[in-house]
Amino acid sequence: MTRNLLRRDLAEEITARVLDGRIAADSRINEVHLARELGVSRTPLREALIGLADRGLLVSAPGRGFLVPPFDPDEARQLYPLVAELESLALRWSSPQDLAGLTGGLDRITAEMTAELARQGDLSTLDDRWHALLVSRCTNPHLLRLLEQTKPLLKRYDARYFGGVERSKESIDEHHRIAEAIRVSDLATAVELLVRNWVKTLAYLEDMG
Amino acid sequence: MTRNLLRRDLAEEITARVLDGRIAADSRINEVHLARELGVSRTPLREALIGLADRGLLVSAPGRGFLVPPFDPDEARQLYPLVAELESLALRWSSPQDLAGLTGGLDRITAEMTAELARQGDLSTLDDRWHALLVSRCTNPHLLRLLEQTKPLLKRYDARYFGGVERSKESIDEHHRIAEAIRVSDLATAVELLVRNWVKTLAYLEDMG
């Protein structure tokens, strides 16, 4: 077990707060206040912030500390295709046999999603788990690292969108079709469907403004 | 102008040292010694190391500090295709007009490369500049960030390879052909050639062991 470093837990906690808005977009982060609130000293907190800034979730303004970047429609338009391409790549760099073994798990998550949809629950994290599982057989760890770094940036936008029931149903259906393509080892189709899944998600997001 | 932060300069310096081997692969980093050598305290040094670890150039071992990962042939086989895909994406996400305006600069760098090749100079940094210029018109800053993060990892392997004269000539020729494809707005060919450039570079690297 990896002994936990304070800075890692802090990075996780701060990420969660930025994603759900407890740390507002387009605001500065006060290190003293936040450190006090989290019950730690500034040192590991700063270390966490630096890591998050390197991943693009925060920006570092020399002399002014760290800022949460404002929401920017253009950024969403950039992030969704990027994640789509990265996941496609991860899929193409997985062996079809390994992928076939995933379909059970994938279907289980989509089943959970339909259940969660019925009770108006949180689909976002299930969607995350589904996509994470989908790319988990990629043999290129560096690509997976880039994906893990980029996903939170996207999730900042995704979080407000989820809740559209009709789109959720549609997306779940798309997940089913992707899993089916994988089951029959039709990787090309799976990739195609995956990209369309992301593109359509972005389209819905844009329609809401 | 961005006031310089010590941690940024340090990250740059440490990257350079890792790339040229002054900090050896497969070794631990001693924060006290390195801080003394660089004339700074451990705090900004650690901040720099954390950033580099987030980018994958170092790995953080809890309780044991930071390590320079060992050379791994598999890693090279993963990084080159990854960079090839990322650069291709950057090219596809550039407007052809903007790209056309780059050909002059690209040709100038290749000219410098031939000159440098004659006098046995350093081709690696020129190659870097060429590729950086090539993707500079990409409208997706996040993709460029990923590229900038990934390039140093690859360069660690690339650094030992450069020097093969015959491959260098070949690579310069490939650069010419890519620039020409861009000049006539044949993006598909440019992308194709670019991928092949990276693939062949990797192939040569593997032949040398």
Add this chain to the structure above:
DNA sequence: TACGACCGAAGTGCATGCAATACTGCACGG
């Protein structure tokens, strides 16, 4: 010899301290 427990030194991870810079509010002048 091989193996493991123990002990001192070394090193990391986190907390605290300090100086320089950036922000806030207000007075003043245009």
Add this chain to the structure above:
DNA sequence: CCGTGCAGTATTGCATGCACTTCGGTCGTA
């Protein structure tokens, strides 16, 4: 009214200090 200068405060960036973990070597025992 708006902009400008200035003093005091707040905050960052870096240095230093401290406790706990890890590492290297030695001893003892099988």
